[in-house]
Amino acid sequence: xxxxxxxxxxxxxxxxxxxxxxxxxxxxxxxxxxxxxxxxxxxxxxxxxxxxxxxxxxxxxxxxxxxxxxxxxxxxxxxxxxxxxxxxxxxxxxxxxxxxxxxxxxxxxxxxxxxxxxxxxxxxxxxxxxxxxxxxxxxxxxxxxxxxxxxxxxxxxxxxxxxxxxxxxxxxxxxxxxxxxx
Numbered sequence: 001x002x003x004x005x006x007x008x009x010x011x012x013x014x015x016x017x018x019x020x021x022x023x024x025x026x027x028x029x030x031x032x033x034x035x036x037x038x039x040x041x042x043x044x045x046x047x048x049x050x051x052x053x054x055x056x057x058x059x060x061x062x063x064x065x066x067x068x069x070x071x072x073x074x075x076x077x078x079x080x081x082x083x084x085x086x087x088x089x090x091x092x093x094x095x096x097x098x099x100x101x102x103x104x105x106x107x108x109x110x111x112x113x114x115x116x117x118x119x120x121x122x123x124x125x126x127x128x129x130x131x132x133x134x135x136x137x138x139x140x141x142x143x144x145x146x147x148x149x150x151x152x153x154x155x156x157x158x159x160x161x162x163x164x165x166x167x168x169x170x171x172x173x174x175x176x177x178x179x180x181x182x
Contacts, residue, residue: 030062030063030064030065030083030084030085031063031064031065031083031084031085031086031087031141031177031180032064032065032067032079032080032082032083032085032086032087032139033051033054033064033065033066033067033087033089033173034047034051034067034069034076034079034080034086034087034088034089035047035048035049035050035051035052035054035066035067035068035069035089035090036048036069036070036071036072036088036089036090036125037049037070037071037090037091038070038071039156040154040155040156041152041153041154041155042149042150042151042152042153042154042155042156042157042158042159043091043098043147043149043150043151043152043158043159043162044091044149044152045091045158046089046090046091046147046149046158046162046165046166046169047069047088047089047090047091047147048068048069048070049158049166050089050145050147050166050169050170050173051066051067051068051069051089052068053166053167053170054066054170054173057170057174059174060173060174060177063177063181064087064173064177065079065083067079069088072124072125072127072128074127074128074131076128077128077131077132077135080128080129080132080138080139081132081135081137081138082137083139084139084140084141085139085140085141085142085143085177085180086129086139086141086142086143087142087143087144087145087173087176087177088125088142088143088144088145089144089145089147089169089173090125090144090145090146090147091146091147091148091149091152091162092144092146092147092148092149093148093149094146094148095148096148097148097161098148098149098150098159098161098162099147099148099150099161099162099164099165100147100148100165101145101146101147101148101165101168101169101172102145102146102148103143103144103145103146103172103175103176104143104144104146105141105142105143105144105176106141106142106143109142109143109144110129110142112144112146113125113126113129113144114126125144129142141180143176145169145172145173145176147162147165147169148162149162150162
C-alpha cells in the first residue's frame with residue numbers, strides 16, 4: 001500500500017490518538033501498547049485496565065504509546081503498522097489459575113495466536129498482525145501479555161483473583177520494553 005493511501009486511511013480513523021507524520025511519509029513510532037478487552041465482561045477487560053494503569057508510569061512515557069483497543073478492530077491497523085514494537089495485553093484462556101500472567105514474545109506469540117482462538121474479540125490480534133504483515137509493515141518486535149480470567153460474566157469490576165494481576169502485567173510491559181531497549 002502506498003504511503004499516501006495509508007495516510008488517507010489514517011486520517012479517517014476515529015477514536016484513536018493522532019499519528020506522527022514526517023515530511024518523508026510515516027515514521028515507525030516507539031512501542032505501541034494495546035490494552036484490549038470488553039470492560040463490560042468483568043475480567044475480559046483486564047487488558048484495558050492494565051493500559052490505564054500504565055498511563056501513570058512516567059518512566060515509560062517517552063517510550064510507549066498506549067491505546068485502549070477495546071474489543072479490537074481493523075481500524076487499529078495503521079497504529080500497528082507504524083509501531084516498531086507491539087505489546088498486546090489481553091485476557092486469555094491459559095488453562096492456569098485465575099490471575100496468572102504469561103508473556104509470549106515474537107515467535108512464541110505467533111504460535112500462541114495461531115492455535116485455538118483464546119479471546120472473544122471480533123477481530124483477533126492474529127488478524128491485525130496478519131494484515132500488517134500483508135502490507136509489509138508488521139512490528140519488528142511483538143509480545144502478548146496474557147492474563148487468565150476468572151469470570152467473563154457481565155460486570156464492570158474485575159474479579160478478586162484478577163485485580164492483583166493488573167500491577168504485575170504493567171510490570172511485565174516495563175520488563176519487555178527494557179529487554180527490547182537493551
